[in-house]
Amino acid sequence: MNAPVKPSQLIKGATGDWEVVIGLEIHAQVSSSAKLFSGAATEFGGAPNSHVSLVDAAMPGMLPVINEECVRQAIRSGLGLNARIHLRSVFDRKNYFYPDLPQGYQISQYKSPIVGEGEVVVDLPDGGSVTVGIERLHLEQDAGKLLHDQHPTSTFVDLNRSGVALMEIVSKPDLRSSEQAKAYVSKLRTILRYLGTCDGDMEKGSLRADVNVSVRRPGEPYGTRCEIKNVNSIRFIGQAIDYEARRQIGILEDGGTIDQETRLFDANKGETRSMRSKEEAHDYRYFPDPDLLPLEFTQAYVDELKAQLPELPDAKKARFIRDFGLSAEDAGVLVSERESAEFYEAVLAELKDQGRDGKLAANWVINELFGRLNKDGQSIESSPVSAAQLAAIVALIGDGTISGKIAKELFEIVWTEGGDPRVLVEQRGMKQVTDLSAIEKVVDDIVAANPDKAAQVVAKPAMLGWFVGQVMKSSGGKANPQAVNDLLKRKLGL
Ligand code: ADP
Ligand code: MG
Numbered sequence: 014m015n016a017p018v019k020p021s022q023l024i025k026g027a028t029g030d031w032e033v034v035i036g037l038e039i040h041a042q043v044s045s046s047a048k049l050f051s052g053a054a055t056e057f058g059g060a061p062n063s064h065v066s067l068v069d070a071a072m073p074g075m076l077p078v079i080n081e082e083c084v085r086q087a088i089r090s091g092l093g094l095n096a097r098i099h100l101r102s103v104f105d106r107k108n109y110f111y112p113d114l115p116q117g118y119q120i121s122q123y124k125s126p127i128v129g130e131g132e133v134v135v136d137l138p139d140g141g142s143v144t145v146g147i148e149r150l151h152l153e154q155d156a157g158k159l160l161h162d163q164h165p166t167s168t169f170v171d172l173n174r175s176g177v178a179l180m181e182i183v184s185k186p187d188l189r190s191s192e193q194a195k196a197y198v199s200k201l202r203t204i205l206r207y208l209g210t211c212d213g214d215m216e217k218g219s220l221r222a223d224v225n226v227s228v229r230r231p232g233e234p235y236g237t238r239c240e241i242k243n244v245n246s247i248r249f250i251g252q253a254i255d256y257e258a259r260r261q262i263g264i265l266e267d268g269g270t271i272d273q274e275t276r277l278f279d280a281n282k283g284e285t286r287s288m289r290s291k292e293e294a295h296d297y298r299y300f301p302d303p304d305l306l307p308l309e310f311t312q313a314y315v316d317e318l319k320a321q322l323p324e325l326p327d328a329k330k331a332r333f334i335r336d337f338g339l340s341a342e343d344a345g346v347l348v349s350e351r352e353s354a355e356f357y358e359a360v361l362a363e364l365k366d367q368g369r370d371g372k373l374a375a376n377w378v379i380n381e382l383f384g385r386l387n388k389d390g391q392s393i394e395s396s397p398v399s400a401a402q403l404a405a406i407v408a409l410i411g412d413g414t415i416s417g418k419i420a421k422e423l424f425e426i427v428w429t430e431g432g433d434p435r436v437l438v439e440q441r442g443m444k445q446v447t448d449l450s451a452i453e454k455v456v457d458d459i460v461a462a463n464p465d466k467a468a469q470v471v472a473k474p475a476m477l478g479w480f481v482g483q484v485m486k487s488s489g490g491k492a493n494p495q496a497v498n499d500l501l502k503r504k505l506g507l
Contacts, residue, residue, distance in 0.1 A: 015187065027266050031265075033254065040220070040221050041205055041220050042219040045082045051176055063173065068176065071115035079308065086180075088314075089208050090128070090204075093208045100312060100315070102126055102127040103124065103308070104308065105299045105300060106302050107121045112168070126150060131150075136200070136345055143193055146185035147183070148183040152179070154177070157172040180211065202215075203326050203351075205220075207325055223241065224254060226257040227261065239271065239272075239275070240291065244278050329344075356382075356396070356400055360374050361374055367404075367411065397428050398424065406427070406434045416493065459487065466479065
């Protein structure tokens, strides 16, 4: 059970507080080289109608043949969502007419989906978490795409996407704010990317959401929902929810009622608009597709797939906290992308025999490396600093060879010029001075040059920081900060 909605999540209306209720239907394109019922390629960006088989174009007499790889990916996704896998499921025809759908129906799953109930734990920006119920995951075909901007009086159709496998992942109405909804979509995307069952690329439309929104007074039954179709970025999902909740509250507070309808999010205006009134299941005249047998597989097959799943983000996060002493926040950042977690683990592997300090390594990956990658708009896969190089820098800090400050300079050199950090430290004289007599000489000089400040420091111990700064500056940042501190305290009588 989730904690009750916090007052901060309620929306203030003119007549009191409202609670927003959200359920999401996520369409995730299955990572597979071929379509759900044909051998045509699923590649993105081909010339229009270059990846279309006779099945995808719905030529008479063509029969669909299930692509086992798509089934395998759907099962693996279901396992990643802690969901029940149904050993028998059924493909149905969902009938509707639209020019991007040459069959005149979409092959989907209705009453018997391949995956049943599951759940996803979602960490929230405020440190809390919410458990979101999964209603189902089913397989279905994508439709083609209409092109309205190719000809002054005609509309063209591109069937490259027609028949591509989608997983529709339906959540229960368990989300209570746009923040929660955004965090849920990110988490789902992360899980699918770890599994390799969907690339999660929202810009290319590989992952998009139908967003169901209703509002109610706290504690009352659910209100009537509106469904905002095909929202294709996490930021837009948040904006659409906030706008839609406000719109519904406005209507209800004016004494009106909400019509259950399908709406569209206009990203330019940041508002939702009515598309059509809500269609009911019977409008689609669902019936089992007579061209396809029920989909059946054995529990042994499911068990085998389960045994081969990669370590998923929740398990990885728990292990990072347990084995490397990381905070939940740092562990969460590292596991949010599989590539980041792998990079961190590669750094730790390099540090194996060098007094491995997991926290220090995490700091360097998150703050220095990610910070630098972001600044340059680069991704971890193309990082100019390798895991081995970063590990060497961390090891040099760990054993006291360089200070944290010098390490940042070293990092910058490795970033721009490359090279072995250990060699660079030698060549460029970057080693930390731990020779006490050398540091003492600098300390004495600084104290002697500033008699007035030295006289004040006993009354104002905070001034010690100024002295430390002077000594560090004068030593080119290479003096061991601990030694500087100790020596200064002694010399200044603190
Ligand atoms: P449909 O095909 O009619 O859209 P689905 O079962 O596919 O129905 O999806 C319904 C979605 O709407 C689910 O994600 C569910 O959580 C959500 N939902 C149901 N009732 C409400 C409600 N009152 N407010 C917000 N979301 C809701
Ligand atoms: Mg729907």
